[in-house]
Amino acid sequence: MFGMNNGIYHTDKHWNSVYQYVFGGFVLFFLGFLAKVGKDLGKLISENIYERLTYTAEFTSEDESFRWISAWISTNPCFAQAREISIFSSFRCLGPLNRGLDSEPGKYVYLPLDWVALRHRGYWILVLRNKRISTQKNISSKHEILRLQILGGSKSFLLSVLNEAKSAYEAAEVSRTNIYMADSDMEWNKIASRMARSLSSVLMWPADRADGIVQDCSRFLDSEIWYASKGIPWRRGYLLYGPPGTGKTSLVCAIAGELKLPIYIVTLSNPKLTDDSFADLLNRSATRSILLLEDVDAAFQQRSGQEVSGSLTFSGLLNGLDGVASQEGRLLFMTTNHREKLDPALVRPGRVDVELEFFCCMKEQVRKYVENFFNNITGDEVEEFCDAVPPNTVTVAELQACLLLHRDNKYEALSAVKKVVQQKLQLGETSF
Incomplete structure (x- = not known):
């Protein structure tokens, strides 16, 4: 009897131990579950609060605004306290855009290696920099990304910062003419930033011809609503022809300086130029700009379905200039040494509105x-x-x-x- 009771006692003790382990495991699991839920819930709440307290904007090197904000960050007094920075003499290595380069002696762009905190007009701004890889047509390219997180900010404050950055950037460029050319990747690349050339430095005959062209260009740029009301495409084309060295390109540069317009140059002999890339390039140029096609007579002499240069066809050239999908609001200038070699389809009214002949010196x-x-x-x-x-x-x-x-x-x-x-x-x- 004693042994049985002793056996029962040991059996109860065994099950009590099992219950304790099971209960303890359940308690630990429950506490771990609560901790995990609490951690995720806390993270969710903190992220939600952070998002409500900050305004975030992203800028990519594919867009012109990236240059404005980068230059603005570089000149912010708070950035002087940053200990880890990247220094660039231009934006060329930061990504493909319109990857222009404001490379001038003694002028540099400073960006944080990782992040930096700035204070501007009473707001704290966290600037984060990273890279993004994108793939198009089986070609991978890296783009720089700048994220601005404004503590307590708003959309109106962000827009005021962006307008401030843009105004400061353009103020530094107002006396200069920016010149872009398509590179080997069929992206616009700023190849020069020159002091604006005065119109008086271009000697034409008769002497008042240059003023007349500038007035015509200015009138066109201010007439978007008029063109739309008449159902006429908002385009204007000019053909400058005459012997080499008579000032055709000089006139284009002077017009750009007078009207404060950038110049986009397309070399038709580029072997990588195709119908698609030509149209894409033209559509990615600035709306208010000058598109310059130099020596068009050297690219082709007559209409054909064959290539003009590389894979660009004559029809692709015409469609890119004034097809249904072509951009409006741009001044087209074509130059040639031999007007007689040009196909009538290229210089017909509507594509070429003004022809200007250049002569040797009078x-x-x-x-x-x-x-x-x-x-x-x-x-x-x-x-x-x-x-x-x-x-x-x-x-x-x-x-x-x-x-x-x-x-x-x-x-x-x-x-x-x-x-x-x-x-x-x-x-x-x-x-x-």
């Missing part, structure tokens, strides 16, 4: 150029240059080359001009 052009070039020259000495250059004999480029070669000696410059004229007369390269 006496009035020689007079103005020499007067502007030499500070201490008399009227009689100027007339010697005019008499030495028969009308329509030498180009502005040839005259300029002679003067630059002897910039400190007007007498030697005059001798050089006479020598060039004599050579051209002997070779019969004159048009007068």
Whole structure:
């Protein structure tokens, strides 16, 4: 009896131990579950509170605004306290866009390696920088990403920061002309940022022609509503033709400087240019801009279904310029040395609205150029240059080359001009 009771006692003790382990395991599981739920719930609540207290905006190097905000961050006084930064002399390595480059001597862009906190107009702004990889047409490319998290901010505050950044960026560029060219990846790349050229530096004949073209361009840019009301595509095309060195490209640069427009240059001989990439390039240029196609006669001489250059066809060229999907609000300038070689379809009204012929130097052009070039020259000495250059004999480029070669000696410059004229007369390269 004693042994049985002892056995029962041990059996009860065994089951009590089992119950304790099971109960303890359940309690631990329950507590762990509560901890996990509490942690996730706490994280969810904290994230929700953080999102409600901050306003977040993202900028990618594919867009023009990336340059505005990057330049603004670089000049913010709080950024001077950052200890880990990346330094760039341009934006070229930050991603494909319109990856322009504001590369100027002594000018740099500073960006955080990871993150940095800035304070602006009473708000704290956390700036985070990272990269994103995108793939298009089996080609991978990296883009820089800037995220601005504004504590207590709002959309209106963000827009005010963006407008401030844009205004500051454009103020630094207002006296410059930005020039873009398509690179090997068929992306716009800023190849130059030059001091804006004055219209008075372009010597044309008759003298008032340059002013007339600028007025025509300005009127067009201000007429979007008028064009829409008449059902006319908002486009304007100009053909500049004449001997090389007569100032065609110089006029385009001066117009860009006068109207504060960027210039987008497409080289039709680019072997990677296709119908699709040509249309895409044109549509990704700025709306208010100048599209420049130089030496169009060198790309093709007659209409055909064959390639113009690389894989670009003649029809692809025309569709890109003024097809249904082509961009409006842009000034198209085409230059050629041989107007007679161009296909009528390219220069028909609607594609080319204004044709402008350039000539070799007339006496009035020689007079103005020499007067502007030499500070201490008399009227009689100027007339010697005019008499030495028969009308329509030498180009502005040839005259300029002679003067630059002897910039400190007007007498030697005059001798050089006479020598060039004599050579051209002997070779019969004159048009007068």
